[in-house]
Amino acid sequence: MQAPSHPFLAMVAGETSGDLLASLVLQGLRTDFPDLYAAGIGGVRMAAHGFDAWWPSERLAVHGYSAELVRRIWGILRIRKQLVQRLTAQKPQLFMGIDAPDFNLGVEERLRVNGIKTVHFVCPSIWAWRPERVEKIRRAADHVLCIFPFEPALLAQHGIAATYVGHPLANVIPLEPDRSAARRKLGLVEEGEVLAVLPGSRASEVGYIAKPFFQAAAMLLRARPSLTILVPAVPALRARIDALAAECGILDRIRVLDGQSHLALEACNCTLIASGTATLEAALFKRPMVISYHMHPISWRLMKRKQLQPWVGLPNILCQDFVVPELLQDAATPQALADAVAQWLDAPVRDPSRLALLEQRFNDLHLELRRDTPKLATDAIQKILAA
Structure with a gap:
């Protein structure tokens, strides 16, 4: 036709x-x-x-x-x-x-x-x-x-x-995100710790990444019982996300959202996130993050041979520095992921200057991309x- x-x-x-x-x-x-x-x-x-x-x-x-x-x-x-x-x-x-x-x-x-x-x-x-x-x-x-x-x-x-x-996302995402408003939209209390877990938007990513993310979430929940965990899910992958969360024993302790990744990032204190465009979204929301990725070992070896920079996550590449941690492939153990997230959650009390510096760098990046x-x-x- x-x-x-x-x-x-x-x-x-x-x-x-x-x-x-x-x-x-x-x-x-x-x-x-x-x-x-x-x-x-x-x-x-x-x-x-x-x-x-x-x-x-x-x-x-x-x-x-x-x-x-x-x-x-x-x-x-x-x-x-x-x-x-x-x-x-x-x-x-x-x-x-x-x-x-x-x-x-x-x-x-x-x-x-x-x-x-x-x-x-x-x-x-x-x-x-x-x-x-x-x-x-x-x-x-x-x-x-x-x-x-x-x-x-x-x-x-x-x-x-x-x-x-x-970058179009720099206009879609507000320069000054409103965490309180996002929490109200999600029916969350204004105070308290919120972690957004984003294991990817493709079935293959979820297959490799979601389980260690959820195992890390289980560890964090044991140490911080009041922690709220939001998991934005592509609707087509909701059943798979639910099944993996249940396998890790946390389905009844997390809140799986149909999409709404921007709302989750705006509402959270920190995000555990798969490397990709979503990491830039998190940076534009000025949120601390732990970037991770896992793929088939053959794919990983091929990618590593062609990698030109020491960073994988977009925020680190654009800032030309490890401003947020990257835990990739074999380093992405549940314990390591949980420990890295816990450091960000503890930062408001233990290292507030680290949070302030990160927010300033992400704000400068936002202005450059807008x-x-x-x-x-x-x-x-x-x-x-x-x-």
């Missing part, structure tokens, strides 16, 4: 964070192009802005290099082939790949060869690992929209046009279309 004759933007967002970024771009574009037809692969936030999802974004979500990827690779490759064929036939004015570089750069490269203009939104982290990917970016993208201020200059060194548009992303992205796209 042919797309409508009015302006056609094709987009692919491969996971929850990409869905948010794409929805903000759509919001900005619809101001100037109210009859825009946008279609491809996306999620619920994009759908709220009239996006036609030919496939849901969760079809592309995969964790690591090994077992899960082997199981799902053929289905993902089939979707990519069908998408390229469909877009090559329908000729959108522009294709935008939002993050998901392993999928999107290949799509962009094929479409660009066929005369379709391409934009990649979110510069692949060539400054953190896999620097060889810069050559693929050069072949694939007419333009890159960057969410971190140092990226355009880095890409320019390789002859790649780019625009810094700020831009009118929908407008800047829209302006860049209009220039690309007019070229």
